Amino acid sequence: MSAYQDAIQHIAQLRQQNGDAWSAINPESAARMRAQNRFHTGLDIAKYTAKIMRADMAAYDADSSQYTQSLGCWHGFVGQQKLIAIKKHFGTTKRKYLYLSGWMIAALRSEFGPLPDQSMHEKTAVPALIAELYTFLKQADARELGGLFRELDAAKAVGDSAKTAAVQNKIDNFETHVVPIIADIDAGFGNEEATYLLAKKMIEAGACAIQIENQVSDEKQCGHQDGKVTVPHADFLAKINAVRYAFLELGVDDGIIVARTDSLGAGLTKQIAVTNKPGDLGDLYNSFLDGDVISDADDIANGDVVVKANGKLLKPKRLASGLFQFKQGSGVDRVVLDCITSLQHGADLLWIETEKPHVGQIAEMVNRIREVVPNAKLVYNNSPSFNWTLNFRQQVFDAWKTAGKDVSAYDRALLMSAEYDTTELALEADNRIRTFQADAAREAGIFHHLITLPTYHTAALSTDNLAKEYFGAAGMLGYVEGVQRKEIRQGIACVKHQNMSGSDVGDDHKEYFSGEAALKAGGTHNTMNQF
Numbered sequence: 013m014s015a016y017q018d019a020i021q022h023i024a025q026l027r028q029q030n031g032d033a034w035s036a037i038n039p040e041s042a043a044r045m046r047a048q049n050r051f052h053t054g055l056d057i058a059k060y061t062a063k064i065m066r067a068d069m070a071a072y073d074a075d076s077s078q079y080t081q082s083l084g085c086w087h088g089f090v091g092q093q094k095l096i097a098i099k100k101h102f103g104t105t106k107r108k109y110l111y112l113s114g115w116m117i118a119a120l121r122s123e124f125g126p127l128p129d130q131s132m133h134e135k136t137a138v139p140a141l142i143a144e145l146y147t148f149l150k151q152a153d154a155r156e157l158g159g160l161f162r163e164l165d166a167a168k169a170v171g172d173s174a175k176t177a178a179v180q181n182k183i184d185n186f187e188t189h190v191v192p193i194i195a196d197i198d199a200g201f202g203n204e205e206a207t208y209l210l211a212k213k214m215i216e217a218g219a220c221a222i223q224i225e226n227q228v229s230d231e232k233q234c235g236h237q238d239g240k241v242t243v244p245h246a247d248f249l250a251k252i253n254a255v256r257y258a259f260l261e262l263g264v265d266d267g268i269i270v271a272r273t274d275s276l277g278a279g280l281t282k283q284i285a286v287t288n289k290p291g292d293l294g295d296l297y298n299s300f301l302d303g304d305v306i307s308d309a310d311d312i313a314n315g316d317v318v319v320k321a322n323g324k325l326l327k328p329k330r331l332a333s334g335l336f337q338f339k340q341g342s343g344v345d346r347v348v349l350d351c352i353t354s355l356q357h358g359a360d361l362l363w364i365e366t367e368k369p370h371v372g373q374i375a376e377m378v379n380r381i382r383e384v385v386p387n388a389k390l391v392y393n394n395s396p397s398f399n400w401t402l403n404f405r406q407q408v409f410d411a412w413k414t415a416g417k418d419v420s421a422y423d424r425a426l427l428m429s430a431e432y433d434t435t436e437l438a439l440e441a442d443n444r445i446r447t448f449q450a451d452a453a454r455e456a457g458i459f460h461h462l463i464t465l466p467t468y469h470t471a472a473l474s475t476d477n478l479a480k481e482y483f484g485a486a487g488m489l490g491y492v493e494g495v496q497r498k499e500i501r502q503g504i505a506c507v508k509h510q511n512m513s514g515s516d517v518g519d520d521h522k523e524y525f526s527g528e529a530a531l532k533a534g535g536t537h538n539t540m541n542q543f
Contacts, residue, residue: 019043054218062220062266079453082109088148142217208254240278244285271354272363
């Protein structure tokens, strides 16, 4: 017997036990409401989705073609429409997640208005968006199931047993829109206690995976901007521990921690690491400091700091800001050390911020990490901060030139130009962009591909197109031709916006509660019937 039928039977027994007082309760109606509200708390969601991610990680370890993907969403409605579209086009949500970007919260969800990605926004906005996303995903479940229930009633009304069985099978095997969220906690918004407290709120809201970076919390910068400042490993590991304790306290034993390193682009540190003996983590961190080896006290000026490293006295270069500088060219080695250390101390996945999307560059680092941790896996930002067209055209140009192919017809600095769009080089670059995710999953250990803020850009692009047409000569045709006609022909769910907002679900409830006296919105005169 299906869970749906079990619920009907269970509620029928409850009604019988409660006698006439429950005579108005229809067991099947109550079972339908129960099916439409499968997840009662955010913790229910976190526990459910953590198991999905763990299973997906194991599947990827066995077969790298089984990588996962997500798009960043800055509003519950955007996340909901993404999952509805995925189910419509692919029939399943398997290996498709949501990403919650700190950048988009700062830019779009702060009460201060648009802010740079520097952890200045209210940290409570992070769990609030997680909760909002799951509210909208649960509503998508209720809406789709509501439609199936109406189909079931219609089939039963005409005695179509085959249709009844087919619809009942869809209900019994319904796949939820609720999927894992990888949520950005930035650098933890303070010390390890602050990180723990925020992580708890995020998990309680439904997050099964939390991404944290090794930048200084109060100096945090966007991963694709300059001025990034990292912290010693001990500081970062304390925050990883804080997140793990938050998961364990709340009973999410399978919670996932994504440790992000910004060391490839971060040339600064705020502090010199504590070291107790040569070769420990603090000593390794300090070994990358740029500075001058000194021989006696005369080389030390007032206020200078001196560190003993590798048996010698080093005077690290300190900027006017008080920050210390790393050696030029040490980024890759620092990234590898960061990643190995994080995995050896509780992280589950890695995130390496790079300055360009280059499979070879990523693989170079991952292969070194896997020499120590063989199953190391990455979450990778397919960032809109990269100029993908120019980057890949230049990669093809360089590869062809190295191979001895004639590239004299191309100007490497001007490869973004539209005049190259139909050339052999541009077509090869586009093909490499198309296969980038599969190639990087296979060759560079990338388990999860995401785009941090795509829906920020799509919202801007679609609004620009509509404004240009509607306020121009096209007038109302700008909306009809550019939006509504496409919605109808592409089967976009929200063309029936009253249904999308829950009107039909509300009508169902009114009928459950009031019977024939229900005043429903979805009658003959509802203009949504035109669609």
